[in-house]
Amino acid sequence: MERTRRDLLARTGATLTAAGSIGVAGCLDFAAGDGPQGPEGIPETLSCGDGEFVRLAPPFDGDVEGTLVETGETTFELSAEGNSETYGQALRLVLRNTGDEPATALGRHAYSIQRETASGWLDVRGSTTGETVELPRSEETLDSTGAYSWSIDLEETSIASAVPGLDLSVCPPLGPGTYRFVYWGIVDAPPLGARFELIG
Template identity: 75%
Template sequence: MERTRRDLLATGAATFTVAGSVGVAGCLDFAAGDGPQGPEGTPETLTCEDESFVRLDRPFDGAVDGTVVEAGGTRFELSAEGFSETYGQSIRLVLRNTGDEPARALGEYAYSIQRETGEGWLDVRGSTTGEGVEFPQTEESFGPNDAYSWTVDLDEESIATAVPDLDLTVCPPLGPGPYRFVYWGIVDGPPIGSEFELIG
């Protein structure tokens, strides 16, 4: 059965706007004029002053194959509403099995939010416990026309708190520049991603 955004929200499934207060907080911050406080453009790297911060590792090998991939005899497409958005606002992404065969996926949390740097694409999130973290992964069937849907609120708190039961933060703060959303949870398939530009 297709999982729509409404279904996911109703059942408490993973979206970036997991609670109304989180999404509102981002909008209020932006309305107050805070805006993005991080480095602009394409920084050489992402540096965090918190010595206990451990950036999330890249959980996949190889290049991201764009917004359409073939895996397990079926086809996946990642669509996005918006490729350029203001800090504090949101973009929506949907991953759908558009082929004719079922596949396996690792659940809705198997994604990365990365920023382009001189060292390559780095996740904006990390742990503040001094240790790396493991993402929850539950292998499940992902049949024809099944979909995951995310609403990405483009502020630090919303991105950091999107995965329940993980103590994450975004460091340094988000800044204007190129980012990408990467879903790496297609079992026996390549990562699939969509780039977007964060503006002030």
């Protein structure tokens, strides 16, 4: 009799545990399925209700070239895994020195993630301290065949935390639309850009 009661309790506990797991999984699935919550298409501009938010200014002048640029001595190519990405999935890119000579770059964090608006291209990130901040720069040599690679999950927290040591945020939330990744850190060369569509 004792064994039967113990078996019954064990079975009940296992059933409750399984039901609890299903409930949690359901919540996680629902949260993960929320998708992008920001404005769709090409908004007039990017507005943030946080009074302490100061959007990152583009640290470059002039137009963004395509995915290939030539410096005085060598050539760089920016390649992306795709041009249509789902919210929450990883944006994967590689910047390569495809020429024969070394060149100076400003480090792996010398990039912008911008959204197309009617007011122009704007970085989706900004400082949360109420003050203007600059992205870190550190000069280093990229030899022939040298490369930087990135894998950034396309959701607000991952984009904001991709640069260590800075309190950044994404505001407003990402929405379906046209974005671009811009690497502006090749010294004496125009920035390179790779466009992509963010979908739900």
